[in-house]
Amino acid sequence: MSNVIIRRVKEFLKLYPPFSFLEDAPLEEVAESVEIRFFSKDELLFSKGDQAQNCFFVLRQGSVTLLDTRDDKKSIIEVCDEGDVFGVLALLGQRPYILSAQATEDSLVYAVPVSVFEKLLKENSRVSLYFAAGFASGQVVVRNDLSESQKARSVLQKNQEDRGLLIFTGRSDFNYSKDVLSCGPQTSIKEAASLMESKNVGSIVIVNELFHPLGIITDKDIRNRLVSKGLPNTTPVSDLMSSPVLTKKQDSDFSDLYLTMVKSRLHHLIFTENGTPESPVTGVLSDHDLLLSQGNSPAVLIKALMNTEDIAEMAAIRNRAESLLRYYLENEVTMDFVANIISEINDIIIEKAIRISQNQLEKEFPEQSQVKFCFVSLGSEGREEQLLRTDLDNAIIFEDVPENAFEKTQQYFLEMGEKIVEILLACGFQPCPAKMMANNPLWCQPLAVWKNYFSDWILSPNQNALMKATIFFDFRAIYGTKRFISVLREHIYREISSKNIFLNFLAKNALLNPPPLGFFRNFILEKSGEQKDKFDIKLRAMMPLADIARLLILSHNVVGINNTFRRFEKLAELEPNHSELMREAGKAYEILMRMRAIEGITHNNSGRYINPEKLGKLQRQMLKNTFYPIDELQKIIKVRFQLDYFGS
């Protein structure tokens, strides 16, 4: 439904290419998706090295300069005028900017989301040609028509050839392997795999007798293709390889290389002597090499986080962590490692938020700021399983203080909680809808009150208490006096051992969640609402597993393992007769976490609702396989906790 505001944006865009190539309907779609931002003079829109944002820009009014900084020297590369398009690197995926953009006057800028435009790039050949031409010639800015002054500027600019390298970080920065692992087409998969293993590389190039490339196989291909087709490992590599391969000359224009690789969505590019497949192989470039060269390693991010007190920068770093996460997920890095890294990054952000808030309140509350406290994460963050920035669940436990000091002390911690939560929201986390956060007076209490809470939940396990138990029992200390956590944990185990029936209630609660599969072995889908016909992966598959792991680990009195898949690992040790099943459950949980995170990153949401129709056959089967341990475990629990005799 078009209105005046959308029409105005549209009329402006229509004046400038590539928008002028668009038909009315797609142009309207683009106009609707625009977000308008204002940058005051001297403000930076983005900096060299920043992760590309999920949009590119059109200058509406004002003036923006694109700068390169090298060895602290700034040089002007382009001056954008009204209607100019810049920051288009975003269209090449989440790559870092190679120039900085600075407003030289107060400027209004239209931000066009990449997601909307990507579709047009595919559909409209004029638009894609327009952009491709810009990239290949080394232009960062896609200009409309060069006006006279702009022409003059570009003539004055020396080193025209250098420009190609300026877009990307420069070829010399990339390490690609020159020592290529290769084999003939008749080699068996088994042999190829052992070759890869002995050289410790992830791919092998298949060549003919003249060393010309025929195809490539990665370890991921072997697993996916061999497994899904059910082939024997004596199959020759030529049956499974990706072919034909993309080949280029090593010294070809780098922007060209980059674009080919990103557009084709291939993970590998092969260098040959003359750039065609009809000449010998000289090297392999993987997208992994590219990512590493971009400084997106966890160590770099963590270091950057440690060194900043600036909230906007913290948010930017957390966004970069998300593209790291995406890469890890797509490349099947182990979940244990991924969860560890992301939790570490989240923990540092929380810690920073606490320090910032403490500093701000110190003057106003000199006495109260001496009171010991512990900031704890709950729920999925407590279990170190929060990959996406979904709901915040956290709380503050402070030292018991004399009654007359209570009010002021709680006020201090509440204000601190409020500040911390606001910082975390600014870093892109979502608020907890049930308000289980440190800025809620209920969850910002002294140790004695917390002990009472847990005693109450254990002594009178009604529905509400059990719901809280499932969230609060997974607490984890992030910052402060961590001793409070062990005190609380001991208290919980003492209470449970004196009232064992609590575990039966908890067991019953763990079986409340609806089964994932229906009678005919098909997915149980949401019946109505916005998520109609989608599968709730959290409620129906992940929560049952997390609940069971918690229950069993509590029943074994095990302390200090919060992570669901590590809990299952521990349970495999503790219950040798079920060890196989426990391990499978842990694996299942990892797979579910991965699927949910990929879904969430792709659609920029919580990833909770998955459309089974959209899954590939293999993925669908994988998802169904994760349900088997749920079924088995629920049966065991029913018997072990005598739930059939346990009245409601």
Place this chain on the structure above:
Amino acid sequence: MTILEADMRWWNFLFSGTQPKADFVTAYEEKNQEKTPGNRPISQLNFVVLDTETTGLNSEKDDLVSFGAVLIRNEKILVNSSREYFFTTNILNRESIKIHEIIEPKNPVSDEFFAEEFLKYIDKHIIVGHHIGFDLKVIERKLAPFGFKNFKNPILDTQYLATRLEKGYHYDLRTGKPGEYSLDSLCERHEVPIDDRHTAAGDAFLTAQLLLKLLKKAEKIGVKDFKSLMR
């Protein structure tokens, strides 16, 4: 207007103050019980920028002709959140037609549709407008038949904000040049590109762009969070 609606209005006129509250009004009021923390930074605040065109300048009598609005989140104007509604009016005022050029409204919306959509739309966001008091009074009358009392949202006037930023808190508008802080002259001073004026949505759009600029100015002089912005 259907006869039924006319009857309703009479009924409400006679028993004003005793209208039963529509569910969506209750929902709106409940949502607004939760207050925005004072230290929330400007970049995290949600604004709804709106404007209306009316049959005249008397907020007690004149009627809504059109309504336009757009949301600002994270200091970005979200074009796809923009709304524009037209209404049927029975007062035809020659002067206002000359200004707005609206004679026959296209696809007019019913009052009930508007009331429900509007309250959902403004949520608990900060309501912003130029000389916003007038618009809110007229809208208030439009919503009264559904048991709506008064606005619970924080309210920010761009005219007030602009004077405050340029002249300080205690500046008396009457002492300045007439029209110095009109939307037109402010847009000109702050270099907001003006296209067609005098449609509600068009003016809301201008006001939104003006607000983006004013917010940045405010941040520069230390007005950085909700509390100091609403002071």
